[in-house]
Amino acid sequence: MMQRLTGAERQLALIISVLTLLSGLAMAAAGRADPLGIHGWIVVLFAGAVFLLTLGSIYDPEPREDRAVSYYDDPTKVGLILALGWAVVGMGMGVWVAAQLAWPDLRFDAAWSSFGRIRPVHTSGVIFGFGGNALIATSFHVMQRTSRARLAGHVSPWFVLLGFNLFCIIAASGYLMGVTQSKEYAEPEWYADIWLVIVWVVYFVLYIRTLARRNEPHIYVANWYYLAFILVVAVLHIVNNLAVPASLTGAKSYSAFSGVQDAMTQWWYGHNAVAFFLTAGFLGMLYYFLPKRAERPIYSYRLSILSFWGITFFYIWAGSHHLHYTALPQWVQTLGMTFSVMLLVPSWASAGNALMTLNGAWHKVRDDATLRFMMVAAVFYGLSTFEGSFMAVRAVNSLSHYTDWTVGHVHAGAMGWVALISFGSIYAVVPLLWQRETMYSWKLVEWHFWLALSGTVIYVFAMWNSGITQGLMWRTYTESGTLAYSFTDTLVAMHPYYVARAVGGALFLTGAVLALFNVVMTIRHAPEKRPERDYPTSSEATEPAVPAAE
């Protein structure tokens, strides 16, 4: 890993890890027995490990070749493995949380294992740990290939990747200790939030600098999606995490906003985290890896550009649909609802564009589970964006809100769309990066596909049934005008669906474990493949793009 860094870069890495280590020590000294202190020691351990790794190879021979002749893929490789590791952890936590709802004794009476603490470990583990690492890793891959230029830096990609993972570790360990801001998908406290801002700014600068040195005049559409993901998430994160620490020696902080103001800020953030973290970034993945794998250009490139700008301008207004029938002014609710319905247009444009790309390549979808992952992901993207627009309508929301239907909707998106497109992209890119002929076992990919698909379908159907049953029971009145069902009655009605959900999740988790195994075995045992030498003649490839007469 270190042999591709120059001496100066190794020193820079050492300096950064020492600075991080010192801030960890400061946190440990200030926080003492507070969770802040424990987090300080975690930072010290993490930065210390990076420091020792760097120091161990500080005198290794420096790179002699011109580094610009190849892409810099080491951070991508590490990022993909981290993503799969987080997938197993995050989904494992998810199965445990689901099982706790069906069989509450599985909490084993500990404080750290209570539902409220391990649920955010599950959500952050899969969204940020798995999804975030997959996004960072694939964005490094895609921006280099589509720009035909090497990453603009050798230390900063590592800083972004490792810094982000340090954030994830602080987040997850904090939840277990009871540290939380109680904001959905923004639970980590102030010091973790500040750290993430630093990491994210470096990420943005790295992306822009790499694009600036591109050799291809056109910026491929996938880059726009990744860029929107990085930029908008930065703004959202900063605004939603504006908080005043109760003291600088403790983890606790208080939000700058209160009541419905805070709720509005939270869901302005929360829905756009869905939009720009869980949608835009993964659309970037889809628009690069699906055409690559199908070996066909995207069906309509114009439409892909159009849907990008549509998503950019519409999505950001939709957040208030999370607050129907609350103290939020009616017109703000209506605004959110209207934009949510409008969003169906750019969303379906992307889903349709992906499926039309496969027209003429259906035999490949039949034979190749990797491409099938991407195809099914596009289908689930279409389904869950339709469902989302529908659920944002106030009348529908009066039935669906606060029920398991919402949980089912989120998981149709997270499992069916986000996870499947990530797995498809990982299977497509791993043999390329490690220069292997193919994945270690295509049968395992096939198994993973069917496990993931059946797990998702079982999960989503269980939650649809459970949610609608629950919603209808809540609004059933007796003839004398009292509620017909007690809360316990609804719990009894939901129990079989909770069991089914845990089963569906377990199938999905099994698939993720197979993926990690298959990737590790590919790296260790699959036959090597020398890179092909027959690239197009340089005269043709180095010409700037000639505008086509159409």
Next chain:
Amino acid sequence: MEILMLLIPLTLAMGCVGLLTFFWTVRSGQYDDPEGDARRILQADDRPLDYRQSERRGERTT
């Protein structure tokens, strides 16, 4: 709802940044050749472009 005094201008400002970027993409010719743009990512080679440029100029032999 004082928060809207922050969120709405901020969101509009982000939209304006998007709009300006869009104008830039139009003016800098990003949409002149969508067909070619869609196809070029499919080329099989897996190296930065600098490599071949310098090779063509005969500066490097490997």
